[in-house]
Amino acid sequence: MPYATLADIAKRANKSIATVSRVLNDKADEGIRISEETKQQILTFAKELNYRPNFLARHLVQKDSRVIGLLIPDIMQIFFNEICYYLSRKLNESGYDILLAHSYEDPEPERKAIEMILSRRVNGIVVAPAKGQHNLELLEDIRSRNIPLILLDRYFIDKIFYSVTSDDVQGSYRLVSHLIDQGARNILFLCGDRETSVTIERIAGYRKAFLEQKIPVEERLFLESGFFQKDGYKITRRLIADGALKGVEAIMGVNDEIALGVLEALWEEGVKVPQDILVAGYGDERYSKYLRVPLTSVQQQTSVLAEHTYRLLMKLIEKKKIPKINTKVSCQLIVRESTVRERQGGAA
Amino acid sequence: MPYATLADIAKRANKSIATVSRVLNDKADEGIRISEETKQQILTFAKELNYRPNFLARHLVQKDSRVIGLLIPDIMQIFFNEICYYLSRKLNESGYDILLAHSYEDPEPERKAIEMILSRRVNGIVVAPAKGQHNLELLEDIRSRNIPLILLDRYFIDKIFYSVTSDDVQGSYRLVSHLIDQGARNILFLCGDRETSVTIERIAGYRKAFLEQKIPVEERLFLESGFFQKDGYKITRRLIADGALKGVEAIMGVNDEIALGVLEALWEEGVKVPQDILVAGYGDERYSKYLRVPLTSVQQQTSVLAEHTYRLLMKLIEKKKIPKINTKVSCQLIVRESTVRERQGGAA
DNA sequence: AAAATATAGTTAAGCGTTTAACGTATAAGG
């Protein structure tokens, strides 16, 4: 047997299992007293046998597993990577461990992951849903059972969940306003997935900026993309090949990875950024400042998002009443070379 | 109660708990037969009550938790991020879930994380140890208890563990040889941590390259750094301020993040790369090709590393005898502008 | 001397499963 049990220690020490349990948990509570002598003995035997508590057994009786399920689309998306880091850090400090699950942006693996997380009787669940609007009933079921659940970054429009998200309407509005300022009117948005809340909000922000300038919005400029560099690359190559980039003055990506793919494709074709076309990302990754052309982006405070998620989660676990359902974190526009048109030059 | 139990279903269906368990696990094995009727009934009630098995209870009796503990220094290090992704992917396919833990490059959190992982009775553990050589006895204890354990990327010199690592001697050798080729003799290595196996190997590769050219190695050129951009930045600023970069013809970082920090500091001071100094990274991140000066780096096949780790882990779990203790994955030098000196120019 | 209190524990139930070892009731075979 690789693991010693309380019974093993009890046998060695000639004491009952209950006593051993109490000593090891330092629970001399409510009138139960244990002599210093047996205490030391038990501790010695525990060390000797290399005793490690079995959390499965412990948490079966205490309804508290001290685990949080974190379900994200994909940890390779840097945004989720950072969220995972900051959230882990916070949770670790409070003694929670993390069960990490991936949906791979796909509803079925997501469903399975949720079921798995529930079966492991976690104390709480943080979900950044897969793109689209799937597994809604399942998540609603969780909520209705009062299992602490927080939606992160992405949420379900008009459905009631605790959520922590970026203010994407605002971020997008600021970015698009800036691009309009730079003279762009045809702004292509490689928008990830149109049914995902993040994109819906960003498109709303986009529209808002255009409305304010009283310029009509062309629907065809919203193009679905994936979330990775190669997606941005492929789509841009295709657009160039189709001549679909004629008249487009700016391209914005749903994240910096996509923007990087766009840049790659443009450079390959000899299209100059920002002279010929403006390019912006979203998320402001660590490297974006240092690209061949420094990339304009919208900074999302992942550490702040994680912090809010953490605090909300702790309150839910403590069964506190929380009035505020949705927390929105604002973001900041970072303008760099990739979207600044020098007024003298500029061939389309 | 948020969760239904087997007993709840049994009561509704007027059957015993054992029968319910058998139906839900589809175990009509060894002569135990259950009528189609009760089967359907039980399944209906299970759905109705939204039954979700309690893995804590299940795995208490079956000694198999279907969880793998993954302990890494820091998921923000892109290398570990990618490893985590590919390994998760593989493990998910085989029905394993992931308990993610961070050491933050610190021995004490690492120790706690290991204890936690063990207490959760995982089926296996993958550890990328924190820098230095800590918690050796603890890990040896795990190994001696026949708990499947694999060391990833970093290992303990001369100690016997199953491990999957990059061939860092080779990678470093190739990189340094290339730099020597480019005329560099004073090659500064911001090497992370000198007691970590990765660095020890890289320094060995460095020496090998110099030995081959019969050039003596200057010990002072190995400088410890952290693993992040800001670390590379700070150290370079200090070196510049101290005038310590005089005569240095190339800087190599322990990873691309460090190299990025180096580049940042150099650019701020108006030092030109590669004209004034060569800079190389390690790991070949997605963005490194697209930097202001495309970065020379050594490609590490994280997906291959993950694949090997996965396969080895599965074998260990199945208690197969494995002859090969250490698996080394080779890596490839990617030469880009940041280390290619144009022969005509070149001010030191 | 009896009662109360303090000290140092023990017993046993229960958490939700799995699973080996046992029932029953009915039908078929001899």
Added chain:
DNA sequence: CCTTATACGTTAAACGCTTAACTATATTTT
């Protein structure tokens, strides 16, 4: 009519732990 086989289960122990309720002995108080 008795035996055997078949179909369809049930009982109960066990996994390792926590914890409410109890016990036994010694010491102090009244």
